[in-house]
Amino acid sequence: MKPERSQKADFLPLTGPDPTDASPIMQEKAPRRFEDPREALEALLQWDELEREELAALEQHPQHAERLQQLRAVQGWMDQRLATPRPGIGPCPSPEELYDYGRGVGANPLSAERRAELELHVHRCTACEHAIEVLATRPPAVVISPREASLPLSAPLRALPPRPSPIEELDEGSATRHDAPAPRSFWRPALSLAAGLLGGLALWTLVADEGTPRLPQTPQLRGSQSGALLFPRGLLLANREALGAAALPLRIELAPLEGGDAMRAERWRVELLRHAGGAFDAGLRVAEYQSSQHEILIEDALGVGHYTARAYATIAGLERECGAQDFEVRHDPQLLAELEGTQAGNELDRTRLKIRLLHERGYLTDARELARTLPPDEDRNRYLSSDGLGPARGR
Amino acid sequence: MEELELVRGLRERREEVVAIFLERYRSLFYHCISHFEPDASSRDDLYQDVILYVLHRLDADSFDPEKGSLGTWLYRVAWCRCVDQKRKQSSQRSPRLTTVGENIPEKVDHCPTPGEQAGEEEIGSLVRRGMASLDEQERALLEMRFVDGCTMHEIAERLEISLEQTKYRLKRASTSLRRVLLNELALEEAG
Numbered sequence A: 001m002k003p004e005r006s007q008k009a010d011f012l013p014l015t016g017p018d019p020t021d022a023s024p025i026m027q028e029k030a031p032r033r034f035e036d037p038r039e040a041l042e043a044l045l046q047w048d049e050l051e052r053e054e055l056a057a058l059e060q061h062p063q064h065a066e067r068l069q070q071l072r073a074v075q076g077w078m079d080q081r082l083a084t085p086r087p088g089i090g091p092c093p094s095p096e097e098l099y100d101y102g103r104g105v106g107a108n109p110l111s112a113e114r115r116a117e118l119e120l121h122v123h124r125c126t127a128c129e130h131a132i133e134v135l136a137t138r139p140p141a142v143v144i145s146p147r148e149a150s151l152p153l154s155a156p157l158r159a160l161p162p163r164p165s166p167i168e169e170l171d172e173g174s175a176t177r178h179d180a181p182a183p184r185s186f187w188r189p190a191l192s193l194a195a196g197l198l199g200g201l202a203l204w205t206l207v208a209d210e211g212t213p214r215l216p217q218t219p220q221l222r223g224s225q226s227g228a229l230l231f232p233r234g235l236l237l238a239n240r241e242a243l244g245a246a247a248l249p250l251r252i253e254l255a256p257l258e259g260g261d262a263m264r265a266e267r268w269r270v271e272l273l274r275h276a277g278g279a280f281d282a283g284l285r286v287a288e289y290q291s292s293q294h295e296i297l298i299e300d301a302l303g304v305g306h307y308t309a310r311a312y313a314t315i316a317g318l319e320r321e322c323g324a325q326d327f328e329v330r331h332d333p334q335l336l337a338e339l340e341g342t343q344a345g346n347e348l349d350r351t352r353l354k355i356r357l358l359h360e361r362g363y364l365t366d367a368r369e370l371a372r373t374l375p376p377d378e379d380r381n382r383y384l385s386s387d388g389l390g391p392a393r394g395r
Numbered sequence B: 001m002e003e004l005e006l007v008r009g010l011r012e013r014r015e016e017v018v019a020i021f022l023e024r025y026r027s028l029f030y031h032c033i034s035h036f037e038p039d040a041s042s043r044d045d046l047y048q049d050v051i052l053y054v055l056h057r058l059d060a061d062s063f064d065p066e067k068g069s070l071g072t073w074l075y076r077v078a079w080c081r082c083v084d085q086k087r088k089q090s091s092q093r094s095p096r097l098t099t100v101g102e103n104i105p106e107k108v109d110h111c112p113t114p115g116e117q118a119g120e121e122e123i124g125s126l127v128r129r130g131m132a133s134l135d136e137q138e139r140a141l142l143e144m145r146f147v148d149g150c151t152m153h154e155i156a157e158r159l160e161i162s163l164e165q166t167k168y169r170l171k172r173a174s175t176s177l178r179r180v181l182l183n184e185l186a187l188e189e190a191g
């Protein structure tokens, strides 16, 4: 490639090494000289993954230089095939638009219509597909400025240690629970008691009429938009301490990806973007959280405002975006007063009523967190498992 | 050094500021560049071009600190420049025929000479011969990719496998092809 060089900046030095070259370990080693034929063959087969010094050694090798040249020419031919869009798929979008489509850092939102059009193109265009691949990987840390990094949100987080979910406690011996949504198996013990007498629904009503406030029904939450990112969603109370339980954490909940073991995430990464409002506001990345677990706890309070959480999973060493969720942290003094005034016979029932109230007002994440403080029972387990994945959801 | 101070220094082309800038953001630029230019020996030109382009955009005042960090802006600008340069490079190497309804591609300032064209054809037939020696599955995969020009998504759909598996199989098949080509070359050298 022959770049046009401007006069003004001709002094620009290419200082320092290519940071993609040589891990610290590699730097300590002397570059290989490829006298061993097997070593040379391995290097030639992976020539485009070699560091600069090793590549230079091959380039200067009396025997291998020509072989390398040939392989380079072949790769150039193949790259050219991929870089030339097939006829009939229409012109490639501008890089700017492609960046937004690929959801690069600080991307602007696209209309659903435009996104669908671009998807059709990218699906069939090798060049555009290749270009946006890099956007799915994590950019270096310098993308986040020191100013952004010093926001209280980015404080280090701890990942939750693995724990059995309430469902697994009840649903013993279900070996397939990670693979396919099973029928609502946590009903089984109760149903067997009422065998032949009551259907599931009737039993449900019976339990509900005994006086204990029931937790609400959670809608199907998993949609194509949110993907693997289940919570936070909807509204979040700005003053969570008002919920009564001591300083509830904010919990990022991720669903296992479909596809069984082959799709098991080695690592999750969640980006948090804060929006100033407005349709074209892309949001400022304010924090990033990482964990090998499906749940990540954030103990810092989020400021009032609109946010988008975006999740990425690393599978077989490759990172891919796997869902996004919008939510709003809101100061809601009226709701706080109502929560404060909740009356019930005992503390547990009072908590249940608070959960219902939060749920009805769209504070699903808070309701869910508060439900976790209840002792495990069927109602609580049903509520916590109602994320659209069914009770058999593996954790 | 604060971002705004850095930006000011870059606009004035103060050497020490440029040095700090390159030091701080080199890994960011290379994150993009090494994806678009996997050959380590060929990265410098693209790097130089991206840096000059970024400075040019800074001069034009297109960085707005209100909208996000300098790093975020740089990443976007660098990525877009890489895409642009790669497109330009590819259209220079093979001006393709446009079909009805398509936009005319950017002005082509370089047409392959008959010599270059012959070279390309020769490599093409070398690749096809190499592919013919591969096992059925690998050959079919490479043909889908490099002869039919299928995207990873299309291949994954056709073969009903995941995207990750597609990438893995393609990588493996490409390595097999290299092995075959190296063998042929060694035989030629010996003969």
Ligand SMILES: [Zn+2]
Residues within 6 Å of the ligand: A085, A091, A092, A093, A121, A122, A125, A126, A127, A128, A129
């Ligand atoms: Zn395209």
